[in-house]
Amino acid sequence: MNASRNHFQQQGFVHLEKSRANLDLGRIESALDEISRRALSAQTGDTPGLVVVTEAGKAGQLCRIEYLAGSSPYYAQELVPCLAQLIEQHLGRPVNLFKDKCNFKHPGGGAFTPHQDITAYRHFASYYQVTAAVLLDAAIEENGALEIATHWDLTPKGAQLVDTPRGILPQLPSYQGGPRNGDIDDSLCASMCWQRIDAAPGDVILFDSYVPHRSSENRSSSTRRILFFTFNLASEGDFYQEYYRRKWATPDNPIFHVSTPTLHSARQTDAGTVPHSR
Numbered sequence: 087m088n089a090s091r092n093h094f095q096q097q098g099f100v101h102l103e104k105s106r107a108n109l110d111l112g113r114i115e116s117a118l119d120e121i122s123r124r125a126l127s128a129q130t131g132d133t134p135g136l137v138v139v140t141e142a143g144k145a146g147q148l149c150r151i152e153y154l155a156g157s158s159p160y161y162a163q164e165l166v167p168c169l170a171q172l173i174e175q176h177l178g179r180p181v182n183l184f185k186d187k188c189n190f191k192h193p194g195g196g197a198f199t200p201h202q203d204i205t206a207y208r209h210f211a212s213y214y215q216v217t218a219a220v221l222l223d224a225a226i227e228e229n230g231a232l233e234i235a236t237h238w239d240l241t242p243k244g245a246q247l248v249d250t251p252r253g254i255l256p257q258l259p260s261y262q263g264g265p266r267n268g269d270i271d272d273s274l275c276a277s278m279c280w281q282r283i284d285a286a287p288g289d290v291i292l293f294d295s296y297v298p299h300r301s302s303e304n305r306s307s308s309t310r311r312i313l314f315f316t317f318n319l320a321s322e323g324d325f326y327q328e329y330y331r332r333k334w335a336t337p338d339n340p341i342f343h344v345s346t347p348t349l350h351s352a353r354q355t356d357a358g359t360v361p362h363s364r
Contacts (some may be wrong), residue, residue: 268344
């Protein structure tokens with residue numbers, strides 16, 4: 087545990103294999119099957135409930151489902167506490183669930199471009215989050231495994247430095263508005279070293295909201311599914327219902343569609359590369 091905790095503290099992410107994560111993958115799958123059945127007839131923006139998002143250019147193809155813990159007693163009462171405990175063991179701070187989703191990257195499914203999660207979450211009164219990614223299918227190069235940036239200029243021009251539980255971390259300059267909303271500046275991305283994390287079903291990847299990450303399109307013939315449960319520091323408050331109340335009210339708001347291959351209403355004007363403000 088000390089080695090994985092040190093890795094997380096230093097790098098902002100850690101890959102926990104299935105034996106370490108110790109999750110009940112069968113029950114996780116069963117709960118998702120039930121949620122998916124209900125999602126088939128749901129539409130984004132319906133009365134409070136599941137958030138169902140389709141992929142850009144493929145209106146009938148599911149890209150993600152959100153509000154999982156709010157829709158499943160098993161997720162809320164058993165899975166979320168297990169994931170919170172994993173995070174707390176590595177972070178050393180208590181956490182609350184902030185948001186959740188399942189990404190369905192179908193064959194031909196689009197890429198998630200380089201970004202930091204803090205770019206989307208900065209609109210809430212929370213400055214630090216950690217996500218637990220739960221693998222339901224093997225993630226490899228061909229189907230768009232998660233890639234993490236491990237080395238780059240930590241203080242590039244335009245970055246905003248934030249005091250976090252892992253020390254001072256940069257909120258990197260990114261594009262605001264338009265079809266590239268949330269993408270990290272291209273010149274900075276070009277200087278980054280990217281590490282692909284190949285993972286097996288039942289594995290968990292923890293990464294915080296300042297870690298640049300991306301994934302390529304799915305070039306395989308099978309769907310790649312990952313659950314993402316994001317937690318904020320408990321000292322900041324409990325934002326889960328607030329997050330979804332805002333999303334239900336304005337589902338097309340670009341703050342909810344940062345660097346994703348989803349249908350949304352981001353302004354189709356290039357706002358340029360500017361540092362985010364808080």
